Amino acid sequence: xxxxxxxxxxxxxxxxxxxxxxxxxxxxxxxxxxxxxxxxxxxxxxxxxxxxxxxxxxxxxxxxxxxxxxxxxxxxxxxxxxxxxxxxxxxxxxxxxxxxxxxxxxxxxxxxxxxxxxxxxxxxxxxxxxxxxxxxxxxxxxxxxxxxxxxxxxxxxxxxxxxxxxxxxxxxxxxxxxxxxxxxxxxxxxxxxxxxxxxxxxxxxxxxxxxxxxxxxxxxxxxxxxxxxxxxxxxxxxxxxxxxxxxxxxxxxxxxxxxxxxxxxxxxxxxxxxxxxxxxxxxxxxxxxxxxxxxx
Numbered sequence: 001x002x003x004x005x006x007x008x009x010x011x012x013x014x015x016x017x018x019x020x021x022x023x024x025x026x027x028x029x030x031x032x033x034x035x036x037x038x039x040x041x042x043x044x045x046x047x048x049x050x051x052x053x054x055x056x057x058x059x060x061x062x063x064x065x066x067x068x069x070x071x072x073x074x075x076x077x078x079x080x081x082x083x084x085x086x087x088x089x090x091x092x093x094x095x096x097x098x099x100x101x102x103x104x105x106x107x108x109x110x111x112x113x114x115x116x117x118x119x120x121x122x123x124x125x126x127x128x129x130x131x132x133x134x135x136x137x138x139x140x141x142x143x144x145x146x147x148x149x150x151x152x153x154x155x156x157x158x159x160x161x162x163x164x165x166x167x168x169x170x171x172x173x174x175x176x177x178x179x180x181x182x183x184x185x186x187x188x189x190x191x192x193x194x195x196x197x198x199x200x201x202x203x204x205x206x207x208x209x210x211x212x213x214x215x216x217x218x219x220x221x222x223x224x225x226x227x228x229x230x231x232x233x234x235x236x237x238x239x240x241x242x243x244x245x246x247x248x249x250x251x252x253x254x255x256x257x258x259x260x261x262x263x264x265x266x267x268x269x270x271x272x273x274x275x276x277x278x279x280x281x282x283x284x285x286x287x288x289x290x291x292x293x294x295x296x
Contacts, residue, residue, distance in 0.1 A: 017248025069179025071152025090249025
């Protein structure tokens, strides 16, 4: 990867990683379900009038909108309101990787490979440590909601996989349209019209900027640039950089909110990251090591 393209990839990773701190700032002014509604509103409007709908079935767009909208971000925002810290959330939500493996085995009859089993074991060990040390800043409710968000993300991954090789930016913009109705309905039911109206009227520039950042920076820039890179380089070159997302998430949470990092939290993070590294990088490392052994 050229230096310029590497910097572009790192810019995307930084945007995605620091986004958890921005989510926390937005939740200080907006109720979680309303905040998620605005996030997806700004993901499709006005871009839906500028970007052509990709040639995929409507049901795939609808399913992606529901699982990414309410399933991932709706639950994640509820959890991050008071039940999980931004740094830990940025890490736990990455469990979508092993949920994707599990669903692929269940629904697509894919076999569990040895390196995947090792990676899953590390991830599970990290989660066990987190569940054993829940407190006021990291509750069992927060962990379950965030893990459920990771599961929803995994389902959305399988839906996107069925869509095939399409313009993923357009796919995200058009699927965002279908995330808004269920999120808005849930906001009206659980947060109420009065709370919604008060939040919209009293939100400062910080709250509105956080909502716009969710839609524009994460969707248009993040997915647009990421898929532009994937179109020019092998996935094995680009995808491993996403492992830096929780690293930036943890660092920015510590810098901005002084999120504590006791030994048990570092141990859990190390195990989760190690599991994700094994799942993501082992096939590439093995491909490099085997030819070397053959030459020897």
